[in-house]
Amino acid sequence: MRVHISIDMEGVGGVAIGADTTAGTPQYAQCQQLMTAECNAAIEGCFDAGVSEVLVNDAHGTHSNLLQELLDPRVSVVRGRSKPLGMLQGIDTGCDAAMFVGYHARAGGGDGVLSHTMRSRDLADVFLDTLPAGELRLNAVLAGTFGTPVVLVTGDDVLCAEAREVLGDVEAVEVKKAIDKYAALSVHPSVARQRIREGAARAVRRLGDFSPYELEPPVMLRVRWSSTSTAALCANIPGVTRVAPREVAYTSSDFPTLYRLLRVFLSLAASAVAADPYTYD
Numbered sequence: 001m002r003v004h005i006s007i008d009m010e011g012v013g014g015v016a017i018g019a020d021t022t023a024g025t026p027q028y029a030q031c032q033q034l035m036t037a038e039c040n041a042a043i044e045g046c047f048d049a050g051v052s053e054v055l056v057n058d059a060h061g062t063h064s065n066l067l068q069e070l071l072d073p074r075v076s077v078v079r080g081r082s083k084p085l086g087m088l089q090g091i092d093t094g095c096d097a098a099m100f101v102g103y104h105a106r107a108g109g110g111d112g113v114l115s116h117t118m119r120s121r122d123l124a125d126v127f128l129d130t131l132p133a134g135e136l137r138l139n140a141v142l143a144g145t146f147g148t149p150v151v152l153v154t155g156d157d158v159l160c161a162e163a164r165e166v167l168g169d170v171e172a173v174e175v176k177k178a179i180d181k182y183a184a185l186s187v188h189p190s191v192a193r194q195r196i197r198e199g200a201a202r203a204v205r206r207l208g209d210f211s212p213y214e215l216e217p218p219v220m221l222r223v224r225w226s227s228t229s230t231a232a233l234c235a236n237i238p239g240v241t242r243v244a245p246r247e248v249a250y251t252s253s254d255f256p257t258l259y260r261l262l263r264v265f266l267s268l269a270a271s272a273v274a275a276d277p278y279t280y281d
């Protein structure tokens with residue numbers, strides 16, 4: 001049995017403010033250790049339950065956060081940001097289960113710790129058809145496209161509630177409670193790791209309970225930006241429709257196409273922000 005682990009950083013126990021997750025800050029190195037230890041806990045839980053192979057994808061920021069020397073030696077690791085399937089690179093190689101560790105709640109869905117959707121300060125909301133879509137739903141659909149169910153999600157209480165809403169009876173491990181977007185009440189790291197290890201093992205043993213998460217095709221990707229300028233830029237892509245001054249949409253029956261398009265949108269948004277960092281339209 002083969003498991004794919006996508007690991008983010010905002011949902012790791014102990015992480016509470018943006019500086020914790022940003023390379024170059026005084027506390028970043030400590031949070032890399034917390035992230036790596038939670039990744040190991042999930043890996044250990046997998047092998048406890050009889051998994052034969054685990055593939056880890058570093059999925060935060062530059063996608064180069066995990067301390068590789070400290071990782072469980074039984075895994076392979078995808079590192080680096082330029083990859084077509086982004087946070088789930090490798091999910092198309094035949095995985096029996098997907099685990100989302102250290103994940104965070106979607107933008108605007110509540111007071112989740114460091115809640116946001118993808119990497120753009122300009123992105124306000126993402127929808128798949130009429131469903132609000134954070135990273136959890138987007139990545140769950142992508143995994144489902146390849147026939148892989150999401151079996152474990154770990155993060156704060158808001159993320160766990162979002163996971164149950166999107167995925168139903170998924171194993172959802174809570175390692176902290178959100179006080180505010182920028183404040184958290186975390187359990188001790190050792191407790192977080194124990195919960196994750198046990199949750200991962202439980203999830204693997206319950207594999208038969210889970211189904212791939214799928215949406216009826218075709219699916220419309222709709223993105224609402226803060227800036228009209230970013231919406232205008234994205235609408236230059238053939239086939240992309242500007243459905244409102246701040247919104248663009250594209251419909252496809254092939255979900256990986258939508259996922260890749262969203263990543264292109266984000267690159268355009270980054271260039272728009274860089275071109276005029278003082279725009280407030």
Ligand SMILES: [Zn+2]
Nearest residue numbers: 008009060061
């Ligand atoms: Zn992240």
